[in-house]
Amino acid sequence: MSEMKQDSENAAVSPERRRFISAATATAAGLTIAPGVMLYEVAHGRPEEQAASSAVRWGMMVDATKCATGCDDCVTACSTENGWTPVAESKHPKQAPQWIRKLVLQDPLTQMETNLPMLCQHCAEPPCVDVCPTGASFKRADGLVLVNRHTCIGCRYCMMACPYKARSLVHESLNDTQKPDVPRGIGTVESCTFCVQKIDRGDGTTACVEACTASGHNALVFGDMNDPESEISKKLRELPTKQVRADLNLNLGVRYHGI
Amino acid sequence: MASITFREVEGSSPKFWMLFGALGLFVLFGALAWNTMHHYGHVVTGMDNQIVWGLPHVFAVFLIVAASGALNVASIASVFNKPMYKPLAPLSAILALALMLGGLLVLVLDLGRSDRLIVAMTHFNFKSMFTWNVFLYSGFFVLVGVYLWTMMDRTVKTYSKAAGTAAFIWRLTLTTGTGSLFGFLIARELYGTAMLAPMFIIMSFAYGLAIYLMVLAASYAWTGRTLGDAVMMRLKTLLVVFVAAVLYFVVVQHLTNLYFAKYHAVEAFILRDGGIFTVLFWVGHIALGCVAPLVILLSRLGKQRTWIMIACALVIIGGLAQMYVTIIGAQAFPLDMFPGMNVKSSFFDGEVHSYTPSVPEIFLGLGGVAIALLVTTFAVKVLRLLPVTLDDETVAKLEH
């Protein structure tokens, strides 16, 4: 109970602070383009009765050249924010859900190693949504691909369809690490939500990105890819990036630099 | 044309009750297995986030595919107008329904939330192949049910051909749909072939007929009715054709895949380096499931009933091995997100995924088989499905 209270207190305080910071950037950014929309969408979050807008497309840029060996701060932050048990603490590590994971790639020829986080790519043409029999997998107007935990029947067809292994089935009863604003449930499928609860609060960023920035690695940038003045759009213009399995033409919401 | 008398199985011999009891026991075990899985979650299975469809899917898809094939004998009778097959048709239809029921039950009870079946029945996403299959399966029950009715009720007999044709077309679509469940998974290399749907159809012919033959022979032997060689030999020849076709399709599929460089890795996995999957492919599917039955049926052994039964059993075992390789082998092979790179992670990226079926999964799968056989046994007992005799003389009369 006390945990819940603390949570809601946090929720009440921290967005204020963040709102102030992001409002400052968004004013500068938003004014030139569509001031009203920008201020509303990014800076103030979204009131419950207003639907998500397709004017925004949330996205993430991963700079693999900055992603550090041995660091998994993004993974820890995601598990803390969203309440899933870290794999190392799980009783059944083989079956434990992982919303985000660190990949280490090695070129067999040159031995060069690349680090990067792998998470749901929030495809604009998501195969998981196409195959879902009940429509529980869905894409929100602002690009977030989510699972409705009330209509997911746990058929796992979406897991078969996802080219990035981004999804996990909750294999066992959940312990009490669950968060009030992140619904989860045994027998249903889940994956990275781009921290939808934070976005809807108006934070304008995600837990993993915050953690990466806090660690000083600055490998992750999050923001609105539709807004040409957002940090992510500018970065994407500057640096060459790639989509993983670009051959599948899924138009991904996560872009990688340095792979 | 000579008329054929159909009759239910009279009296209740201890043999019948023993069979009934044994099957019932397996159904009970299946129910317990489901209860365990439902109570503890999929943590009690061998499945994880890499192998997401395990042994229950192997059984479920096998039964569904075989169900469509079991209808073959009835289709030959009505659609292709072969009088010799007419007396064999009712059993073929009921077996098709029973196998379909068993397969669907396994599929549904393996859902993460099998208690939400009603959600699956009320929320539809028409882009999903799964949704289409829900309709195909329901339609199958209705059409084959009507067809069975037209065969058994003299007053509606005139519609038998129409109903049979409808059921025939429907089940071809259904098997195509089942094959396409996999064909739509663009991420998995092994499924990237247009051959999957036609292959499923031809496999359904072989598996369905093998099961039919065994059930037919068993029902006649255990009820003391006569089943002549004419019928057995005719069906045996048909089985040879189907099994040979399966072998042909499998060879062509792998040869075409080998032609395309992007499939080389996954082909090498299945055909050479896949461990249990390679063994199941070569020994289970090819040697035991195709070559051995062909040798038995085409040699002098194929004249003896015991050997025909052995061949049928081998086709069924081979079919299960094939489903295991197709469904689980494709998942065991790691997704290639970064071609040319070695990948490591806490989520088993870049490595071949291991899978060991757990006891509840085995019993859930067997429970589905048991339900199918139980329904068939019960139907044969209470309905007029089996001709009183199928001796050579009676059958010969049909052809004139």
Ligand code: SF4
């Ligand atoms: S990455 Fe996978 S889970 Fe995420 S949207 Fe794409 S297909 Fe769906």
Ligand code: SF4
């Ligand atoms: S597991 Fe759930 S979200 Fe995934 S396809 Fe099935 S119903 Fe949809």
Ligand code: SF4
């Ligand atoms: S965006 Fe949020 S949910 Fe997604 S990986 Fe990062 S922390 Fe986890």
